[in-house]
Amino acid sequence: MRQHYQKELENRLVIPTLQFLHRERSSGIVLGIFVLLALVLANSPLRDTYTHFLEHHFGFSVNGQNYLDFSLEHWINDGLMSMFFFVVGLELKREFIGGELRDLRKVTIPVVAALCGMLFPAAIYLLFNAGTPTAHGWGIPMATDIAFALAVLQLLGNRVPMSAKVFLTTLAIVDDLGSVVIIALFYTTEISLASLVIGFVVLAVMLAGNRLGIKSVWFYGVLGIGGVWVAFLTSGIHATISAVLAAMVIPADARIPEAAFIARIKKLTRQFENAAPNDVRTLEPEQVEILARVQADSSRAIPPLQKLEHGLHPFVSFVVMPIFALANAGVSFVDLDFGAVLSNGVAIGVLAGLLVGKPAGIVFAVWITERLGLGKRSRGMTWQRILGLGFLAGIGFTMSMFVTMLAFTSPEHAIQSKIGIFAASILGGIVGYIILRKPSHSSKKRA
8 A cells, every 4th residue: 555655646647747857848837937936026116125135245254354245146157167068068069979960960950040030130139239338238139948938839739849949949959058158258248367277278188088088977077166266267268158168078888888788788687687586576686786887887977967967957947047036137128118118229139039039030940941952941940830930939038138138237238128027928939829829730630
């Protein structure tokens, strides 16, 4: 009876919870909840407490000298978000080695769509802000929030083919790569050459460790955080870039090659079967030892890159990103003049960039790529679906918020940008959903 209830508990609670935590769309739902929570706090009697809490400084001092003394908001944006970018770096490396980006000839259309989907929004933003101090925010409407976009796509179920998810995911991966490059090149303050040199020296040590066959996660973790991240944090280049660079030197091969692992598991399985059987529930000591060896070998058969990605992904999705949203999505609408905001170049530039520039750039990219004979749409990818996916790509929440924080020191401009991001993301999600929900021409023909 007890075993029955344990099995029921596992089937009804444990397994669904684990599955939920490893679904990209689930993180979009949790992220949305924390965005709403941030908005509620920022527009409630607790707004001053909320703001002052984020401004509270943390650090340490030695002989009266403060070190790494930053506000909580700064620690979230430079510290916790480095974990997000580290996972992004791991995903990018995996995609280049054995994923969607391994053969660029097969992903020409989504790659070109991603590039045009970044250039068009930036150009539209500059139409409203060129020649003004706010022109520096051109990078804000360039990115796609894959968690929110996939959450909307999932609501459509089997109304859209798998090729649509692959297209949107590949596009978002290239978007992430482009955003990392843009942050490194255009959103960097004064640079401390000494700190930068130290950071790259430690990176070189990590790369040498990779080449020498060191697979220890601790080796890369200690050097990555204690060396590369701290050096970049004090260098003037945003610390999140160090996380991407550190991810690129994490080994992608396992301690035990696949063929050797299969042979060892087969051997251990035979030993387990041949162990003296007994008539009680417990295993023989020999069998327990064999299972321990299977567990150890299984761990060594997973490359450090995938072990870190798999281990960190739920934490980043369900802890880091919600905390980031809670710290950055709080926009107070109290005494806010919406007419003035929406007539401002920042809000309109971000709104038009994401809501018009994204879908226009993506549709144009697919059309021109096919016209030039450089690529061909996947089966089921009608123009209607491409347009709908273009609007979903206009959900730029996380990365757009992050670039806003880098681009503007003025709270007024930051609020205007966030309102543009909110409006574009909500409208883009709704319009994209409506377009994709309607049966496409190919669906009608199959029916």
